[in-house]
């Protein structure tokens with residue numbers, strides 16, 4: 001049985017990847033390594049926690065000795081690395097936390113994999129899940145491709161760019177078999193309500209202001225998280241060694257247009273008069289260093305691996321809203337932090 005390590009599997013995207021791998025691949029044993037930071041929540045994967053081919057490991061990727069020991073015990077065949085500090089606004093407040101987890105943490109995993117696999121890389125794979133933010137900001141035209149030069153602007157994207165460079169360096173220098181993907185903005189279930197879509201859904205439910213940064217004319221390319229998990233599965237199994245693939249939704253939205261649409265849909269779902277939620281929109285001070293536009297050219301992954309988004313934005317957004325409305329308890333727990341107290345007892 002192959003042993004696969006997935007890091008960050010209690011987070012937003014990681015929980016979807018863990019669920020997919022545990023249920024689709026009974027021939028793998030999946031180890032989910034997560035420090036359960038504010039963003040990690042085992043409620044996200046409650047449905048699979050008792051699966052025979054699944055083990056949860058609480059631990060910090062920044063802890064080198066712990067990571068080395070974990071690899072020496074389990075002899076993993078593959079690593080899918082998603083654990084990260086992921087929120088741009090937090091990186092502006094505390095950049096060092098991002099260097100620790102995203103750079104040092106990634107280094108610890110790379111070293112442990114290299115040292116364990118060095119005698120035989122056959123059948124081994126290190127997969128680093130990264131972001132389109134490493135490419136910096138687009139103007140009104142053009143798309144990010146795999147050859148777009150790195151030009152990160154926020155401490156978050158600088159830390160992710162740095163970790164991408166180290167992954168490639170380990171491939172070139174030590175022959176480490178790696179694949180790397182850079183993805184656009186995800187949305188969907190289990191998304192922590194500090195990010196635009198879940199924050200605004202939560203605020204609309206509670207009639208709280210919707211803080212639109214600057215003039216709202218910033219553009220993001222949105223991808224349904226389950227489509228990202230499908231792409232990750234495909235790249236892990238069929239991607240070429242030492243290759244990068246961009247993943248995106250072909251789905252650009254200006255923030256303000258997306259917020260208006262969200263308000264409209266929420267009014268319908270909550271049986272509120274049309275225009276009610278829109279009144280909550282509040283323009284606030286802009287994010288420093290705010291990237292104007294992200295948009296991905298996902299031609300390569302489509303051409304080489306046959307992947308394209310399967311869920312339209314209309315369907316994905318409706319499914320997302322329905323999920324949050326049906327899971328208000330989850331929202332309440334993550335916003336109050338109550339889930340932390342529960343799992344603290346179980347895993348400390």
Ligand code: NAD
Pocket residue numbers: 007008009010011012013014033034035036037038039040041059060061062081082083084085086087101105129130131132160182183184185186187192
């Ligand atoms: P998230 O913040 O929801 O989850 C991150 C997970 O990592 C959490 O469970 C957290 O507990 C864990 N973690 C954080 N620090 C850790 C540490 N030191 N040791 C062990 N575990 C730790 O993040 P996400 O949105 O699911 O993003 C997952 C990955 O995908 C990240 O690498 C991110 O850069 C990348 N990504 C995210 C998006 C997006 O739109 N969310 C898009 C492209 C790429």
Ligand code: DAU
Pocket residue numbers: 086087088089130131132133183184185186194195196197199211212213214218219220255287294
């Ligand atoms: O592009 C991929 C990236 O997408 C990922 O690598 C990051 O982990 C993920 O957090 C996301 O980064 P963004 O900064 O684009 O996402 P966020 O949801 O924070 O913001 C989306 C846009 O909405 C951005 O232009 C800032 C704006 N915004 C965000 C928040 C939280 C607001 O106007 N108001 C808000 O309150």
